[in-house]
Amino acid sequence: MRYNRITTGIIDELKSIVGEANVIVDREKMEVYGRDEVSEAMWQHMPEVVVKPENARQISEIMKLANRELVPVTPRGAGTGLAAGAVPVLGGIVLSLERMNRILEVDKENLFMVTEPGVTTGEVQRTARAEGYLYAGDPCSADSSFIGGNVATNAGGNKAVKYGTTSRHIFGVEVVLPNGDIVTLGGKCVKNVTGYDLVHLMVGSEGTLGIVTKIYLKLMPLPKYVADLLVPFDDVEKAINIVPVIMTHGGIIPTCLEFMDNLSIKAAELYLNQQLPYGDAAAYVIVEVDGNSERQVQEDYETIGKLCLENGGLEVFVADNKSTQERIWKARRCYAEALRMISPVYCMEDIVVPVSQIPRALEAINRIAEKYQIKIPCCGHAGDGNIHATLLRENRGEHSWHEVKEKVLEEMYRVVYDLGGNLSGEHGIGAKRKDAMARFMDPVQLNMIRSIKKALDPNLILNPGKVVDVF
Amino acid sequence: MRYNRITTGIIDELKSIVGEANVIVDREKMEVYGRDEVSEAMWQHMPEVVVKPENARQISEIMKLANRELVPVTPRGAGTGLAAGAVPVLGGIVLSLERMNRILEVDKENLFMVTEPGVTTGEVQRTARAEGYLYAGDPCSADSSFIGGNVATNAGGNKAVKYGTTSRHIFGVEVVLPNGDIVTLGGKCVKNVTGYDLVHLMVGSEGTLGIVTKIYLKLMPLPKYVADLLVPFDDVEKAINIVPVIMTHGGIIPTCLEFMDNLSIKAAELYLNQQLPYGDAAAYVIVEVDGNSERQVQEDYETIGKLCLENGGLEVFVADNKSTQERIWKARRCYAEALRMISPVYCMEDIVVPVSQIPRALEAINRIAEKYQIKIPCCGHAGDGNIHATLLRENRGEHSWHEVKEKVLEEMYRVVYDLGGNLSGEHGIGAKRKDAMARFMDPVQLNMIRSIKKALDPNLILNPGKVVDVF
The missing domain is CATH 3.30.70.2190 (Alpha-Beta Plaits)
Incomplete structure (x- = not known):
């Protein structure tokens, strides 16, 4: 796929859609939109333009424009991702959801909260708690991450052992599709088999199938x-x-x-x-x-x-x-954050295996660390079989770091797959693990993902260069 | 889509795939494969041939044959469905999963059961219980329904208020895709964001996207x-x-x-x-x-x-x-079963609304019943907002029954959608509610479903005439 560059004409159209104040072209101001929490420079990329819409209608117009002009759109939450999923690796428009930051409703009769995507997870949690409810999604980044990003990556976090990942709490989403159509999937019904489960196809699709503009999330009674x-x-x-x-x-x-x-x-x-x-x-x-x-x-x-x-x-x-x-x-x-004190650059992994295999996975990681003489602190949601193993660069030179990293990841992933595991439990694939996924995933499954992506985004406009390459 | 008829050549090929004993062409023996638990004759349809494969490989060969010859394949579990989802409305091959009836594993280290689709839900429940675990899926038909059918329809049932529907318990499936490819999606990892959530796209897709041949279902500690x-x-x-x-x-x-x-x-x-x-x-x-x-x-x-x-x-x-x-x-x-004592023919509905709206939904149904002078007993999973409202035909003549049924359903569905509800909470769309879904669902959502169906089943071979019409 070849994309076009952003022209001044496109920028003018964007300004007329979202207002001049909500279009950024200043390089210095755009810089923060070119990276997420992945610390390696290779996963940073400057946007050509950043837009900050305030509603689904504006996003719809942006998507129509992007399709017409064949320019990529990268949706972005708080930028706390750990897989370069919100980084515009192919340039184009970064669509920041920061202005869509309202909690729309706390429905006490149905135990639902309805929110825009740009609300921090922490605010969702606190608002629920203030009313006597639990929102059980709880990524470590809750204070800064957006709930929309949690939905996009199907964030896991600390309470998933008992309460499941973000996916379990989401019963409806309003989405702007790649072609600009706006649709509400699901809502406040706790059961629904009217057609395919498109809600949970959207959850975890990392902004490659649609841009979530409203979220119906389930609250629970707060455990005493x-x-x-x-x-x-x-x-x-x-x-x-x-x-x-x-x-x-x-x-x-x-x-x-x-x-x-x-x-x-x-x-x-x-x-x-x-x-x-x-x-x-x-x-x-x-x-x-x-x-x-x-x-x-x-x-x-x-x-x-x-x-x-x-x-x-x-x-x-x-x-x-x-x-x-x-x-x-x-x-x-x-x-x-703490690991940055030891090594400002690192590569945080997010492997997941069946719980019974977690001792074997850890043993293998320690063996690999020993073999390649690299520090790999491990920490995480062991009760879910999900461990964050983080390769520390420390003082390694650029070339040696990449070489050893590639070898370590290859061995680590191989072990994980042999144990019945997967590349990512909660951080997602993004740009960072796309090539690894193509190598380790069953080609049939990979083709299913490609077919669905192509079916919903025929021009491959939305968040290209993430999850899977489509030809 | 025009399909071809089954020829003697196709029957011979089917015999060579599954063995002569597992191919039925005798009309009398095929009759039971032409209906499910929907009692109206209009939702019954004779298969041209019934095959009973015993593994995924055979199913794969059948799908390849069906694609080559352009004949429809209708997968079938126990035939306890309530939406004519397993009935071959366009003729062709009925693919019965009755011989794939083994529980393959109870994994006590990971609290998983791995099973073939033709095991009854009751056997899954009893096997779990015997080992001290709960399998929380619990449709009323558990004694006779197959677990594969529960997965295909995302069956709800009695424990869904606390434990969720079938979907919540399924973490992996082996599937034969419409083109005959065999793939395992998910498995025993309780978290996984490696690519799109294809497991839960399959669950509830009513056998239109793939044939589930192995199921990884989660067990829980049995509450004391x-x-x-x-x-x-x-x-x-x-x-x-x-x-x-x-x-x-x-x-x-x-x-x-x-x-x-x-x-x-x-x-x-x-x-x-x-x-x-x-x-x-x-x-x-x-x-x-x-x-x-x-x-x-x-x-x-x-x-x-x-x-x-x-x-x-x-x-x-x-x-x-x-x-x-x-x-x-x-x-x-x-x-x-009990309602058949009053009226052998009836039309059981499965509407779902947000829980707070359940009194309004029931009130409306009673008002409609009064208006059209028809008995509509209501019973069901009120805690989920899901009510089975059943229109009884009793002694009504054929014409008057259809006329009143259409009017009642139209009014009932309209109310349900006005209350933020949906056509089906757990029984699914099948052939029975396909036209209603096309009328009541947002056209954008309908198109998404069509696109996905076409992407995964380009020849529209698998369970056509169900859920959605694709052109």
Whole structure:
């Protein structure tokens, strides 16, 4: 596919659609729209123009213009993505959803929130909580990420073990399709088999099939009691081995089940500038349980705590109030930022395997790290089989870094696929993992994805260069 | 699309693929493959040939043959569908999955069951339970329906209020695509954003996008305590009004929240040949709660019971053991069969609205029934906003039945759409609601469905005449 360049004529048309103040062509101002949280320069790319529409109608007009002129459109949320999914790798228009930042409704009769895409996940969570509800989506980036980005990537996060990923909470979306058509898929019905499940085709499609302009998300009653456990281990193998044990033991579904290895703990200490309990531990396991029965919550965490102690846990710290809980989660949540203290450039991976294989996956990653003499701190949602393994560049030269990175990723992905796993559990493919996906995914599945993309976006205008190449 | 007729040459090829014993051409033996549980003769259609493959490879060969010869293939589970989705309305091959009836694995480390599509839902449930797990899919037809059919229609059922529909439990499928390609989508990873969510595009696509040959379904720990409440009301309005109240009250998510009106109760009494408690009540509300804490379960049902009594409930019968629970559910589950005692021919609808609108939907249905002087017993999953409203033909003549049915459906659907609802919550579109869907669905959404269908099945070979017409 060959795309055209943005002309002054196109810029004038964009200005007439969204207003002059909402079109950016100044290079300095555009720079931030050329990158996301992927730290490597190779995944940054300058937009030709940035537009900030305020409603679906404007987005529709932009899409029609882009189709007519054959210029790419890259939709963008808060830019907190970890796969270069919102970066305009082929130039063209960056369509920022930052101005569509209103919560439209909290429907207490149906337990739904209706929101625009540019609201931060944190605001969604806080608004729900203020009304006595839980919005269970909870990526570590909640404070800054947009709910629209969560929908686009089907964000996972910390509560997915019990409550599922973003997808589970989304029952409807208003979408502007690549051709400019505006459509509402689903809504406030909690069941619906009237035609194909297009809502969940949109969720996780990384802005390649449509631009989500309104989101119907399900709220739940807020669990009355929550407790967190922090369990340090002196042996990384013991720590990771406890994960599948907890997940199959005693009928308890924890809300969260997180893992942090020693490098991740040390990075958090450095970043937070504070000593963590057992900061020299080989690994932490963090478990959250919740429910409406205080006694049941207590029984559950006692059962899990005992299990940990019997299997090598050094101690069990129980946090059953907001402030101690916050302390634990601060250490876990800061992973991405903390690692920058050790190595400003890194490559964060997001592999996922069946939960029972998580010890084998971690063992393999550590073996690969050893083999290539590279630090790969591991941390993440072990209860989901999802681990963020982050290759640190540190002081490596450009050439050596790319060489070793390619080799490490190739071996890591191979192991993951051999274990029945996949490239990404929650960060998505974007531009960053597109080539790897083409290599590792069954060609039949790859063709299905291509066919669907082509069917809904025949000019390949929307977020090209992401997820899959279409010819 | 014009299809070719089945020739003796095609039959010979089919015999060489699946073996002579697994090809049926005898009219009498084929008859049962020409209908499902829709009772009207207009939704029955004789197959030209029935084949019973035993694996994905054979299905792949059949699909390749069908594409080459341009003959339709209609996949079929147990034939318990309620939308003429498995009926060969355009003739051709009926592909029965009855021989693919093995449970392949119960994976206790990952809490997954892997099964072929021809296993009954009841066997899936019992196998899970025997190992201490819950498979939470629970359509009323569980004893006879196939799990593959549940996946094809995204079956809902009784536990969907708390646990969601079939879709929520499915994390992977092996599928034979319309062109004969075999592919595994998803698997045992509980999170996965590696490419589009094709698993949930397949679930609920009613066998129009692929034939599911293997299913990876998630098991859960079996809740330790379960209690059911049966609450009779002397006023149908009071009964239905309690539904949204329960759903938003006190942070309790019931497992089930069912509604039966007086006609449904009377039909059940007739069918079961036994008196039900308060059999003359205007309506029943049935509520199930479950959990691991006996005390919590008791608190929950006491809260709900009190709420019902304060809002017009005549009495609260509590069933906290298997046998009394079975008694309640027998009356609820037999709805479809019981109605045949009153009217052998009927038209069962499956409308769904946001839960808060369920009283308005029921009121409208009763008003329409009055206006057209037709009995429309209502029963169903009120906690999901999903009601089965069944138009009874009784002694009406053929012409008058069709005339009144068309008018009633038109008015009913109009009300449902005005309330933010949809045509089908769990039974699907099939052939029966295809024309209504084309009339009521946003044309943009309809076109998306058409584009996807065409992209994955360019010859329109797989289950044509269902869900949507493609040109």
